[in-house]
Amino acid sequence: MGYQFTRRPIQPAAVREISLDTATNNTLNARRTAHYTYSFAVNGGVRAGITMSGDALPNGAMVVNSFIYVKTSPVGPTNASIQLLGAGDLIASAAISGEPWSVNEPELGVCVAATETTWLITTNATTKPVVVGTVADFTAGVFEIWLDYVVIANP
Numbered sequence: 001m002g003y004q005f006t007r008r009p010i011q012p013a014a015v016r017e018i019s020l021d022t023a024t025n026n027t028l029n030a031r032r033t034a035h036y037t038y039s040f041a042v043n044g045g046v047r048a049g050i051t052m053s054g055d056a057l058p059n060g061a062m063v064v065n066s067f068i069y070v071k072t073s074p075v076g077p078t079n080a081s082i083q084l085l086g087a088g089d090l091i092a093s094a095a096i097s098g099e100p101w102s103v104n105e106p107e108l109g110v111c112v113a114a115t116e117t118t119w120l121i122t123t124n125a126t127t128k129p130v131v132v133g134t135v136a137d138f139t140a141g142v143f144e145i146w147l148d149y150v151v152i153a154n155p
Contacts, residue, residue, distance in 0.1 A: 034061075034147045038131050040074075045138030047077050050131040057084075057127045058151055063120040065148035066090045066109030073103050074141030077133025082109070082145060084129050085120050090145065093134070101143075109145070121152065 036054035043050050057063070063084065074080050074096045082091035090109045091100055100107035111118045129145060131138075 031148065031150050034149065035144065036129050036147070037142075037144045039142045040138055040140050041142075043131075045076060045133075047133035047135070047137045050138070052082075052129045052131060052145065054128060056125060057122045057147070057149065059122060059125045060152045061122045061127070061149045062152050063090075063111050063122075063147045063149045064116075065113040066111040066145060067106055068100050068109060068143055068145045069106045070101055070103050070141075070143040072140060072142040073101055074133070074138055074143070076136045076138040076140070078135040080131065080133045080138075082129050082131055084127060084147075085122070087132075089118075089120055090129055090147070093132075111147070113148070 034054060034057055036052035038050065038052050042053060068082070068091055077096060079093045080091075080096050080101065081088040081093035084090050087093075088110065090111055092110050094100060099105070100109075111120055129147070
């Protein structure tokens with residue numbers, strides 16, 4: 001017994017590109033990853049708080065994991081941190097001369113999957129990470145951060 005196949009052209013409507021919903025789509029229970037960037041050339045360097053480039057997280061986004069990748073070490077402040085809801089909740093304040101600000105080394109953030117006490121839940125749909133420096137303004141630096149999250153109902 002053998003199977004016989006007939007060749008037929010694929011109709012254009014028969015194949016669809018797979019695409020992910022944007023970070024602001026409020027579909028529940030789908031695991032997503034939000035990506036943010038900081039570049040001194042784009043975002044500037046005021047130490048008081050610099051909103052990173054990227055889509056805002058939706059209301060009820062439960063962030064369960066975070067990690068950072070530094071392309072160019074920050075210059076200027078003594079310490080730097082990244083926060084979402086409160087001081088250093090994504091990347092704790094640390095000297096820019098060491099980890100996690102080392103170049104070309106991915107680093108886990110404060111918010112890690114194995115420790116649910118570090119998870120964060122947003123309460124508005126305009127939340128983006130903010131970079132905070134101490135002592136002096138940023139004068140250089142390029143880094144990216146990724147946040148893994150799911151959207152929960154009515155936080």
